[in-house]
Amino acid sequence: xxxxxxxxxxxxxxxxxxxxxxxxxxxxxxxxxxxxxxxxxxxxxxxxxxxxxxxxxxxxxxxxxxxxxxxxxxxxxxxxxxxxxxxxxxxxxxxxxxxxxxxxxxxxxxxxxxxxxxxxxxxxxxxxxxxxxxxxxxxxxxxxxxxxxxxxxxxxxxxxxxxxxxxxxxxxxxxxxxxxxxxxxxxxxxxxxxxxxxxxxxxxxxxxxxxxxxxxxxxxxxxxxxxxxxxxxxxxxxxxxxxxxxxxxxxxxxxxxxxxxxxxxxxxxxxxxxxxxxxxxxxxxxxxxxxxx
Numbered sequence: 001x002x003x004x005x006x007x008x009x010x011x012x013x014x015x016x017x018x019x020x021x022x023x024x025x026x027x028x029x030x031x032x033x034x035x036x037x038x039x040x041x042x043x044x045x046x047x048x049x050x051x052x053x054x055x056x057x058x059x060x061x062x063x064x065x066x067x068x069x070x071x072x073x074x075x076x077x078x079x080x081x082x083x084x085x086x087x088x089x090x091x092x093x094x095x096x097x098x099x100x101x102x103x104x105x106x107x108x109x110x111x112x113x114x115x116x117x118x119x120x121x122x123x124x125x126x127x128x129x130x131x132x133x134x135x136x137x138x139x140x141x142x143x144x145x146x147x148x149x150x151x152x153x154x155x156x157x158x159x160x161x162x163x164x165x166x167x168x169x170x171x172x173x174x175x176x177x178x179x180x181x182x183x184x185x186x187x188x189x190x191x192x193x194x195x196x197x198x199x200x201x202x203x204x205x206x207x208x209x210x211x212x213x214x215x216x217x218x219x220x221x222x223x224x225x226x227x228x229x230x231x232x233x234x235x236x237x238x239x240x241x242x243x244x245x246x247x248x249x250x251x252x253x254x255x256x257x258x259x260x261x262x263x264x265x266x267x268x269x270x271x272x273x274x275x276x277x278x279x280x281x282x283x284x285x286x287x288x289x290x291x292x293x
Contacts, residue, residue, distance in 0.1 A: 017107040020277045043067045078135045079113040081106045082123045084182035086159040087227045098207040101272045102181050103149040110142040125164040126156030158227045165192035181205045184256055197263050204267040215242045
């Protein structure tokens with residue numbers, strides 16, 4: 001990507017994501033992701049309706065009037081973005097690839113985090129760990145993360161979700177809100193997913209493309225697995241071929257979602273080329289309602 005194209009794309013992502021954060025997402029983010037706890041702030045005179053359990057009896061005894069302790073939410077969180085950079089992320093049949101969608105989603109989440117004074121870190125992975133950026137605050141840091149996602153040239157081509165999760169466990173000792181952004185075209189990651197879900201607030205963000213769900217009836221097509229380079233000739237005009245593909249993709253999706261539900265994990269699915277802000281806002285609202293119930 002040329003520097004001028006990168007600057008244009010970065011500005012577009014910053015403008016669109018910051019607008020979405022300012023207008024709709026920041027409040028949802030704050031309500032869904034709580035701080036680490038409550039910290040003592042001050043004491044004040046008791047007022048009707050105050051919880052009597054907050055009365056500071058030592059101050060009350062000294063002053064001769066009832067005083068209560070006031071607490072503030074210890075708001076600062078660490079947010080980790082764990083982003084799949086495998087070759088399958090370069091796929092996209094509309095105006096946007098899954099990799100570009102990943103950058104926009106990461107930007108939206110990162111700007112939401114810094115608006116709430118949280119720190120943001122990044123892990124890029126393929127079949128190896130490509131990059132680790134420790135959590136920091138600030139717009140400049142967020143722009144650096146988005147730039148990394150858009151421009152990084154990975155060494156690997158495959159997808160090792162297990163390795164990404166095991167790395168997160170090693171580098172992030174304290175609990176973090178973690179968004180695992182991937183198409184999840186991978187196997188054998190249930191155990192590290194279980195461990196991460198216990199230690200962190202782990203949210204899978206599943207990236208999809210419409211063509212991956214249903215093949216068009218366009219005749220003979222040479223298809224290539226972007227991660228292995230394997231090629232084959234397929235007849236997409238055949239209903240049997242399209243039906244077999246649809247069943248395979250559907251079964252993989254069902255298995256993935258069963259795993260998330262088995263581990264009591266909230267997840268959200270987004271499609272490249274489609275609007276993604278509204279689905280994320282709807283996800284946060286639904287999560288907030290479940291937490292409040």
